[in-house]
Amino acid sequence: MEKTSTLTAEEKAFFMEEAIKEARKAEGLAEVPIGAVVVLDGKIIGRGHNLRETQQQAAAHAEMFAIEEACRTVGSWRLEQAQLFVTLEPCPMCSGAMLLARVEEVYFGAYDPKGGTAGTLMNLLEDERFNHWSYVEGGILEEACGQLLTDFFRALREKKKQKKAGNL
Amino acid sequence: MEKTSTLTAEEKAFFMEEAIKEARKAEGLAEVPIGAVVVLDGKIIGRGHNLRETQQQAAAHAEMFAIEEACRTVGSWRLEQAQLFVTLEPCPMCSGAMLLARVEEVYFGAYDPKGGTAGTLMNLLEDERFNHWSYVEGGILEEACGQLLTDFFRALREKKKQKKAGNL
Numbered sequence: 001m002e003k004t005s006t007l008t009a010e011e012k013a014f015f016m017e018e019a020i021k022e023a024r025k026a027e028g029l030a031e032v033p034i035g036a037v038v039v040l041d042g043k044i045i046g047r048g049h050n051l052r053e054t055q056q057q058a059a060a061h062a063e064m065f066a067i068e069e070a071c072r073t074v075g076s077w078r079l080e081q082a083q084l085f086v087t088l089e090p091c092p093m094c095s096g097a098m099l100l101a102r103v104e105e106v107y108f109g110a111y112d113p114k115g116g117t118a119g120t121l122m123n124l125l126e127d128e129r130f131n132h133w134s135y136v137e138g139g140i141l142e143e144a145c146g147q148l149l150t151d152f153f154r155a156l157r158e159k160k161k162q163k164k165a166g167n168l
Numbered sequence: 169m170e171k172t173s174t175l176t177a178e179e180k181a182f183f184m185e186e187a188i189k190e191a192r193k194a195e196g197l198a199e200v201p202i203g204a205v206v207v208l209d210g211k212i213i214g215r216g217h218n219l220r221e222t223q224q225q226a227a228a229h230a231e232m233f234a235i236e237e238a239c240r241t242v243g244s245w246r247l248e249q250a251q252l253f254v255t256l257e258p259c260p261m262c263s264g265a266m267l268l269a270r271v272e273e274v275y276f277g278a279y280d281p282k283g284g285t286a287g288t289l290m291n292l293l294e295d296e297r298f299n300h301w302s303y304v305e306g307g308i309l310e311e312a313c314g315q316l317l318t319d320f321f322r323a324l325r326e327k328k329k330q331k332k333a334g335n336l
Contacts, residue, residue, distance in 0.1 A: 052245055055245075057236060057239045057240075057245055058239055058245040058246075058247065058270075059235060059269075060245070061268075068227065071224055072225075076224050077220055077223075077225055077226040077228070078226075091264055091268070092260050092261075092263060092264030092292050092298075093263075093264025093265045093268055094261075095261075096259055096261025096262070097226060097261045099260065099261075100226040101226035114299065115299065117260075121297050124260050129289050130260075130283060131283065
């Protein structure tokens, strides 16, 4: 069954900017800068950013917090008709959570060649063997989303290099 | 890379019984009876049962709670050397969470023909393209784990039938 987007290019860019704001919150905490928002009827009903190191929790991904808050907002585990925006292509856990929540449309920014499962390594979101599948679109504000990550990892390498030099 | 089990048949049965105890807690709340435990060095460090309807949260699966508690117990998102036991074959979200937490060995009870991703529809846990993979073994106390689910859904159908008859 073919699914289609219900949003304009302007709406997609607008909500991805909001996901980027979330990613910047993660960056401020020295976390890998990834952010997400869940949208329903044009309104943001859930926001989240990566908190893995801060919380020391394996599942503390941006999308999980955004879905959790969205479920609280609507008072239901069903997020039918909702859209999810995330700055990086989702991993298997987050792709799976989107299916469980029955998210209708998924938009991501940068592609993840190492672990992305919304089209790169596989496409869990459009696998018709599961009881739900979603419309998926990657590359929304791709450069801005990717740049955040590139800058973060470059700064991290610099820091490590300086630390090593200081220790000599 | 071939991974192997570090547990005896007795240990596997013992810990799956503990996962079944968790599943019964879910059953007591009229939730689909699925339970999980995380084990490290022969000790249970995390427990969980399905709470999707109670919490109205899409991600409220047994495994997620067990992993969350285990991370809290060890004070780290890394559950290296840990074993996870769950009464039903994990879904994509839970399989993904196990990979993120670097769980070493995964044991499940009943197979899930509709959504299992630890060997049935696919095997996310042994896909060497991800940066971690686990040893996986299904069918531990399979009959007991499956019976819990069969009984639950049979009772649910009976209830619906009676309700319908009452409404006529």
